[in-house]
Amino acid sequence: MAENDNRPGNTVTTTSLDREIGIRLKEHDARYTRGRRLVVATLAGSDGPKSAAELQANIGSSLPLSSLYRSLAVLGTVGVVVPHFTKKGVARYELAEWLQGHHHHLVCLDCGAVEDLALPQSYEEKVRELVEGIGSTVSFTPVNHAFDIEGICSRCA
Numbered sequence: 001m002a003e004n005d006n007r008p009g010n011t012v013t014t015t016s017l018d019r020e021i022g023i024r025l026k027e028h029d030a031r032y033t034r035g036r037r038l039v040v041a042t043l044a045g046s047d048g049p050k051s052a053a054e055l056q057a058n059i060g061s062s063l064p065l066s067s068l069y070r071s072l073a074v075l076g077t078v079g080v081v082v083p084h085f086t087k088k089g090v091a092r093y094e095l096a097e098w099l100q101g102h103h104h105h106l107v108c109l110d111c112g113a114v115e116d117l118a119l120p121q122s123y124e125e126k127v128r129e130l131v132e133g134i135g136s137t138v139s140f141t142p143v144n145h146a147f148d149i150e151g152i153c154s155r156c157a
């Protein structure tokens with residue numbers, strides 16, 4: 001990955017991603033159906049969380065909307081997909097961090113676009129230090145953190 005590339009690095013290749021997800025689904029007596037594979041492949045190729053409508057636009061009519069929602073529900077239940085909410089209340093979906101890697105989000109207050117943001121390691125270490133410092137002041141043991149940076153994207157600026 002290029003040094004100034006702020007996109008999250010895929011922690012696994014698509015093949016091993018599919019294998020991991022297949023195993024997880026099997027543990028829950030669920031199959032890795034065509035619809036679920038389409039949703040996963042689309043999310044894996046996205047630069048940020050996608051709403052059901054955005055997924056539908058990407059995947060096309062080969063997956064009916066009802067099947068898309070059902071796939072999202074099952075993938076959510078087994079912990080493969082997690083929702084991300086902005087203040088506008090739209091649910092967008094992404095692969096969970098154990099599949100996608102740790103990252104944050106850039107939220108445009110104008111157009112509503114949500115993009116993934118993987119911090120350079122030096123920044124991530126500063127964030128962890130800050131979070132642990134805050135935790136110690138309130139007798140709370142942080143194990144993870146998540147945040148959105150709200151602002152105006154380059155297309156809206």
Ligand SMILES: [Zn+2]
Nearest residue numbers: 108111153156
């Ligand atoms: Zn924007």
Ligand SMILES: [Zn+2]
Nearest residue numbers: 102103124127
């Ligand atoms: Zn972080």
